[in-house]
Amino acid sequence: MKTIRCAILDDEPMAVALLSKYVEKISNFELVKATTNPFEILELIAKTNIDVLFIDIQMPELTGIQMMEMLGNKTKFVITSAYSEYALKGYEHNVVDYLLKPISFDRFYKCIQKIESLSQEKPTPTVEVAPKTEEKPDEFLFIKTDGKLVKINLNDLLLVEGLKDYLYLHLKNEKLIVLDTLKEFEAKLPVSDFMRVHKSYIIRLDQIETIERNRVFIQKNIVPIGETYKTKFQDWVKSFL
Known part of the structure; x- marks a missing residue:
């Protein structure tokens, strides 16, 4: 089974510790970095490949949205937040899942299964579609x-x-x-x-x-x-x- 390299970023040390504990239970997941410092994550991803980043939204120095905008497609993201209203905004980025705090291990494991499923998918061949000559009339x-x-x-x-x-x-x-x-x-x-x-x-x-x-x-x-x-x-x- 493919090893999935991940990192954790949250401004709450207890949240970092909890997610780290969860990741340690998953045999094919390698926790490369767990930190409260967003700049450590930026430096890490600039130097090495990270498959998925578990990232909080509300952080004092750089918000999760700002981090995702800066990192672009360099990694996939799992948002961890106590607030559901950021879900649609997160969809604009490379988001795999949205975990609402407090995060149970059962919900975390479902997220892991989704990540594993995506990592096993083969890229879909690009197919050129001819432009439509007529648009569907408005309802x-x-x-x-x-x-x-x-x-x-x-x-x-x-x-x-x-x-x-x-x-x-x-x-x-x-x-x-x-x-x-x-x-x-x-x-x-x-x-x-x-x-x-x-x-x-x-x-x-x-x-x-x-x-x-x-x-x-x-x-x-x-x-x-x-x-x-x-x-x-x-x-x-x-x-x-």
Whole structure:
């Protein structure tokens, strides 16, 4: 079985010690470095090959996001954090998994299995795809507003806000008020593109720009994530890691 070389970076010594203890239990994992100093990791990866770096996000000198941006594709990353809101941001980098603290050995071992599986995969041959000559038409809905039916393209719909007996549709270039309930309107939307994240909000998932704690940012809109919907939303985010 292939030996996987790893390193650990966390500003909390106890977290470093715990992950080091976990790694020691995995026979084909070699722990090259475990430290609280980000500059030691930068120097290490500049000199030698590291297959995976277990990295905390919130650190005083350099954040985990900054470290990943600096290291680029020189290694794979496993984010270790007490905060789930960084998951989507981490997806922009070479992230294998996202471990939420406190990290149990059972969850850590599942991460190890994922790393091992990725290390055994063969590169997929590059296949050139001819450019499409026609684009799929936008999906659309007709809504009743101001006494008339208006056609809206769902690709332009950023989010839906419930206001008692009315809905406030936030589109890319305009805002419309519709007499409808959030539950009934949700049933008309494709579940692959839209998700209800709060008792008063439905969002278009591919329009999320940032996730911060229990809220998402879509253009200039800040949408809270309700407790009832938090687990489903977090599972969706993790599916990209």
